[in-house]
Amino acid sequence: MRVTICAVGRLKSGPERDLSARYIDRFAKFGPSQGLDFNRVIELPESRASNANTRMRDESAAIEAALPGDSLLVVLDERGKAPGSEQFAEMLGNWRDAGRRDLAIAIGGADGHDEALRSKADAVLSFGRMTWPHQVVRILLAEQLYRAATILAGHPYHRS
Numbered sequence: 001m002r003v004t005i006c007a008v009g010r011l012k013s014g015p016e017r018d019l020s021a022r023y024i025d026r027f028a029k030f031g032p033s034q035g036l037d038f039n040r041v042i043e044l045p046e047s048r049a050s051n052a053n054t055r056m057r058d059e060s061a062a063i064e065a066a067l068p069g070d071s072l073l074v075v076l077d078e079r080g081k082a083p084g085s086e087q088f089a090e091m092l093g094n095w096r097d098a099g100r101r102d103l104a105i106a107i108g109g110a111d112g113h114d115e116a117l118r119s120k121a122d123a124v125l126s127f128g129r130m131t132w133p134h135q136v137v138r139i140l141l142a143e144q145l146y147r148a149a150t151i152l153a154g155h156p157y158h159r160s
Contacts (some may be wrong), residue, residue: 001096001103002039003031005141005159006066008109009058010043016135023142027149034152035096036145041138042066052111054109060114066084071104073121075113076141078131081122089148106135 005024008088028038044066047058067073083091097104103154106113106121118124127140150157 001035001092001100002037003027003145003158004039004042004068004102004104004145005107006042006044006063006069006104007107007138008044008063009046009072009107010069011135011138016139020138020142023139023146026144027146030146030153031149034093034149036092036149036152038145039068041104042155045120046109053114056114056127057107057116058114059109059111060117063108063113063117064120065108067096068102071102074102074103074105074123074125074157075118075121076107076137077113077118077124077125078129079118080126082126082128085144085147086146086151088125088128092145092148093152107134107141110132 002035011020024038024041027036031038044059044062047055047062049055049058092103106117132140147157149155
């Protein structure tokens with residue numbers, strides 16, 4: 001299963017970008033042994049609309065347009081379910097085993113995702129009820145993708 005990260009906003013040079021890249025690189029190297037292939041990160045510009053609803057609608061439309069066709073869509077949103085690492089790994093494994101070719105994980109802009117995009121998602125997940133800067137979410141997601149691959153492999157990186 002090919003995994004694409006679609007994010008509103010760019011990671012500028014610095015420690016956040018370096019740490020995100022480190023975990024993406026680990027996932028890209030380890031994931032294929034578990035049938036999880038890193039595809040790419042798609043960075044989309046933030047909307048310049050004057051109000052939050054229009055920004056969310058614009059950004060959600062850009063996310064939809066950028067996704068690989070027929071992707072399984074996971075939207076990261078603070079209102080979503082907050083699975084543990086093992087549950088997240090199990091979800092990825094189940095989608096992979098069901099023959100899903102593409103998985104896209106969407107990180108919204110500062111205002112979040114439009115309700116229309118959330119309602120189309122196959123899953124709405126959260127890294128907790130707190131609001132996180134998208135730079136931190138990118139790091140958390142990259143690390144959890146790597147961790148999920150190691151859990152599926154029974155690798156000792158993940159210790160309960």
